[in-house]
Every structure is written in C-alpha cells, then in structure tokens.
Amino acid sequence: MEQIRIHGRGGQGVVTMASMLSKAIFKTGKYSQGFPSFGVERLGAPIEAFVRVDESKITDRSQVYDPDYVIVQDPTLLSLVDVEKGLKKDGVIIINTSEGSDDLDISTEARIVTVDATEIAMKHLGRPIMNTALMGAFAKVTGLTDKESLGKIIRETFGGDIGERNVKAMEEAYEVC
Amino acid sequence: MTKIMTGYEAVAEAVKACNPDVIPAYPITPQTDIVERISEMVADGELTSEYVRVDSEFNAASTAIGASAAGARTFTATCSQGLKLMSEPLFSAAGMRLPLVLAIANRSLSAPLSIWGDHTDTFAERDGGMIQFYAEDLQEAMDNIAIAYRVAEDKDISLPALSCLDGFILTHVQEEVDPFTQKEIEEFLPERDPVNTLDPSDPTTMGAYARPEHWTETRYVVHRAVKRSKEKIGKAVEEFADIFDREYGLEYNGLVETYRADDAEVLIVALGSVCGTTRYVVDEYRDMGEKVGMVRPRVYRPFPEKELARALEGAESIAVMEKDISLGYQGGLAIDIKSMLYSNGSKIPVLNYIVGLAGRDVSKENIRNVVEGAKEVKGKDPTDLDFDDEERWEPLRKELISEDDM
Numbered sequence: 001m002e003q004i005r006i007h008g009r010g011g012q013g014v015v016t017m018a019s020m021l022s023k024a025i026f027k028t029g030k031y032s033q034g035f036p037s038f039g040v041e042r043l044g045a046p047i048e049a050f051v052r053v054d055e056s057k058i059t060d061r062s063q064v065y066d067p068d069y070v071i072v073q074d075p076t077l078l079s080l081v082d083v084e085k086g087l088k089k090d091g092v093i094i095i096n097t098s099e100g101s102d103d104l105d106i107s108t109e110a111r112i113v114t115v116d117a118t119e120i121a122m123k124h125l126g127r128p129i130m131n132t133a134l135m136g137a138f139a140k141v142t143g144l145t146d147k148e149s150l151g152k153i154i155r156e157t158f159g160g161d162i163g164e165r166n167v168k169a170m171e172e173a174y175e176v177c
Numbered sequence: 178m179t180k181i182m183t184g185y186e187a188v189a190e191a192v193k194a195c196n197p198d199v200i201p202a203y204p205i206t207p208q209t210d211i212v213e214r215i216s217e218m219v220a221d222g223e224l225t226s227e228y229v230r231v232d233s234e235f236n237a238a239s240t241a242i243g244a245s246a247a248g249a250r251t252f253t254a255t256c257s258q259g260l261k262l263m264s265e266p267l268f269s270a271a272g273m274r275l276p277l278v279l280a281i282a283n284r285s286l287s288a289p290l291s292i293w294g295d296h297t298d299t300f301a302e303r304d305g306g307m308i309q310f311y312a313e314d315l316q317e318a319m320d321n322i323a324i325a326y327r328v329a330e331d332k333d334i335s336l337p338a339l340s341c342l343d344g345f346i347l348t349h350v351q352e353e354v355d356p357f358t359q360k361e362i363e364e365f366l367p368e369r370d371p372v373n374t375l376d377p378s379d380p381t382t383m384g385a386y387a388r389p390e391h392w393t394e395t396r397y398v399v400h401r402a403v404k405r406s407k408e409k410i411g412k413a414v415e416e417f418a419d420i421f422d423r424e425y426g427l428e429y430n431g432l433v434e435t436y437r438a439d440d441a442e443v444l445i446v447a448l449g450s451v452c453g454t455t456r457y458v459v460d461e462y463r464d465m466g467e468k469v470g471m472v473r474p475r476v477y478r479p480f481p482e483k484e485l486a487r488a489l490e491g492a493e494s495i496a497v498m499e500k501d502i503s504l505g506y507q508g509g510l511a512i513d514i515k516s517m518l519y520s521n522g523s524k525i526p527v528l529n530y531i532v533g534l535a536g537r538d539v540s541k542e543n544i545r546n547v548v549e550g551a552k553e554v555k556g557k558d559p560t561d562l563d564f565d566d567e568e569r570w571e572p573l574r575k576e577l578i579s580e581d582d583m
Contacts, residue, residue, distance in 0.1 A: 019183075022351050026181045033352045038207070038293060038345035038536060057353075059314060059453030061346050063538045 008073035018049035027149035136173035185210035191322035199244035257284035271306025285535035293536020294344035295500035432481035441470030
C-alpha cells in the first residue's frame, strides 16, 4: 500500500485534489481511498488530505502516519507545518514553488521535487489555481496514475473550456517534471 | 458497475434506489451532506420524494412518523445531539410499530462539543426498540440501507431501523462501491405494504394511552418484534447475497461477521469502521504465527447473543474494543457480551478497551496494544480479573487529568 499526504490551505482545494487523485488512481484499475483531515475548515488555515493506493481493497481507517509521498500546494507552509513528518526515506515530496529544492527550508532524506505549478496555472487558467498542474507532476513522479486518467477526471470535474485548460496545465507540469 | 464516491453520496444513492415517499431533513455535521445530496437529487428530478425541510430533528422524526402512519416509505438522517432530539419521537415510533429508516453518521455527544465520531449517540438509543446496523465500509453502509428497509417494513416487524456509519471516517471517505441497479433493488425490496394506516374512511388510533393493566403487554410485544427481527435480518441478508452477490455473515444469520476467528485464541470484538483497520493487525499476528482473530457484530439491537456465543466459543481471551462508554460502568458492548457469556456458562476472560472517542484516531499501534493486553489474560479465570482492571482506555492521556480527577 502507498500513502499520500497533501498539504495546503483552506480554499486551495486540498480536499478536491485528494478526491480527484483517488478517482484518477481508481481509473487505472487500482484500489484507492481519499479522505480529508476531518475538522472545521477555515479559509487560509493549514489543511491536510490523504490518499491511499493498493492492489487490493483498502480497509485501513487510521490516519496516515508514514506517507510515501507528500504534496505541498503552498510553499509558505514549509515554515509553519512539519510537512516532511513521517515521510519515508525512499519517498518523494513534491512542492509547488518557484524556488529550487536547495533553497527550501526542509530537512528530509526523501527526494525533493519542485514544480512551479502556480506559474503553469497562471499561464493556462489566468488564475493561481495550481491543483491540476500539481496532479500532472504527481503522476509523472509516482507513476500511480497517468495523463489519460487524470485528463478524464479533470474533464468530468470541470467540463468545457475550463476543463480543457486544466488538462493542458496538468500535461505541461507532467512534461516539465 | 463499481464507482468511486464518498460515504454521504453512497448513502444518498442507496436511499434514491429505495425511493422513499417522504424525506424530512434537518442538517447536522457530519450527516448534512447526506440530506444535501438527496435534496439535489429531488431538485434535479432524479427522485420524486416529498422533501420536507423541517425546523428541528424533533420535527424530522415526527414528520417521518406521521408519513409512516399514513403508509409512506420514509427516510431521514441525523447523529449526535440531533439523535437526542429525535429520541422521544423514535421511542414512540417503535411503540406504534411504525417502520422508519434513518442513516446515522455516528458522532459523539456534548459536552464538550465535538463534531467527531464515536458510538455514544446510537448506544444511548439502545433501549428504544430500534434495530441498529453498523457498517464497516461504504459498500456495507449502502447495502444496510436496503436491508434496513426490507426488515423494518416487514409486516411481522414494523419498527424503526438505524443504519449507522462512522461520522467523517465513513461519511467523508471516498472509495469504491457497487451501486444497486434498478432491477436488483426491485427484486430485493418490495413496495411497502403497511399493516395499519391512518385512513379517514376507517379511523384508527395509534400510540394511544395505556393503563398499567395493558402497558406491560404492549412493551412485551414490541420487545418480541425486535427479537424476531433477527430471523428476518438473516433471511434478508441471505436473499441480498443471492441478488447482489455480496455476503454479510451468512454463517451467523447476517448478524455477525468474523475474520480469521475459527481457531483464534485471542479475539477482538468491535463495531464499524475500526474493524477495517483491525483486519491488518490480525494479519500481522497471523503472519507471526499467533492465533488472533476478529468478531464483528453487524447488528447491536437486536443483540445477536446466540451468534456471538458461537463466534466467541473456544477463545482463550476476548477484548471488546468500542467507541462507547456507559459512564459509571463499562462500554455497552462489553456489558452485553459479558452478560451473554455468563448465561452461556463461559469462563473466557473479557477486557473492555475504550477507544476512538470523539474521533480520536485508532491506529494499528493502539490495536496491537489491545491484542497484547488480551494475550496477557489468556486462559485466566474471569473472577481473577478485578472489575477496574477489565476496563482499559487505549490510550488515556493521564498528563491532561488532574490527580483529583484520576
């Protein structure tokens, strides 16, 4: 079983990202489980959501303590939240930032991948909604889902022109990672 | 075809398939999303139910009772304080023998206020003549709605039923489910054929005044109906398996499910979603060659005493791990299990672990500690265990409690 923890702020779409990722993983034929950190969500407050992936049915209902992958939507969280907590040594942390991995205030033995998902989102959507781009980066780095499955879920979720532009953002992040 | 969805969507889908006539709704976290999703279905014309926005949970239950008395199939959902407010009319629904189906997104009770889950809300309704189902995963939460209708509306039963799923842990998780097809549900769940209905051309009184010379017998009759529902649940679960190809404890009348329990020396008994995590811990012990298993009641009322007696037979120790505490004694499930074992002449020692109150995570480490505790008392005579030592909290953060309160 592989476990993913997503860090963001209330309003950035942390829960939506967990939901879309788990759907995209399910589309590839694997079992997936997505869930938010349950609580009172406030705009701007640090929020977490989780995804589990396995080849067989997942019945684990406990929290994720030792993720294989961590996704950080907002780089300003690095100084506030212990985003690398429990991350496996052979795991990967994917951070949305314009900076290089050496410039980040983070201490982990896991591999650090940076992607400027906000810039990609600005280019395709004209707004800093970086979720779909970040999902493209995730698919490339982890191989847990693919562009086709993500594309289907993004189109199902947003539809129309917004859907197409989000798919482009996802694909560009996939290519640059 | 399997789909991925959240728990509240799965419950709403199941309700839609069962097609209630009347749905009174009042919001409460974390149940709200269930009735919100249903309201969308009604607004979009996918569901033709009469959706009634009421002003309280008391009114939600009362409206459901009124509709049920008129012969309608009803649905509502609630939890926690909302279920407390429904408690008074729900006891009456059982007394009047009116079938209702409710989804309960199990949540703790104030004070202090907490929106997170445990089983204290439904356990406090134990004595009211409501059938109580507990789901381990989303598929079961969905399936229990159909089974609850089938049993609650059975002419020999005609009682309210609570279909419980852990608040947040199940209501807000997203995973795969296999929704009912129209053909399957039509085959499994007949239209409601009420025993008595309010009809102006043939007036009836329901829930009338009873004097001491009659009241005891009316209670006895309701009690017998709750007990009789065991057979009906068994039959419903059997037919459900035939039609939907999903099985729930057929060996135990659809009331109890077991996991690697047959030759187990140590048995964990638990309800609901925590059983999913427990399966992994059982596997860990089995991999090490240790005979650990799990017994999961799917139904808490009627209490499956015979089925549990059979499932627990042969164990050397039992740990009842529950998200409930009957303040002043022990957890409700442990109390019932020990009562059953006594009547059965059993000498198996039973520990009662209180876990996961108000959403506290129950980790695999917590469950390992429960297994280790049960291993220590293996083969002991229950009379060697002190009452206070039987009751354990996993974990209890003693540093938060003043010495005077310990």
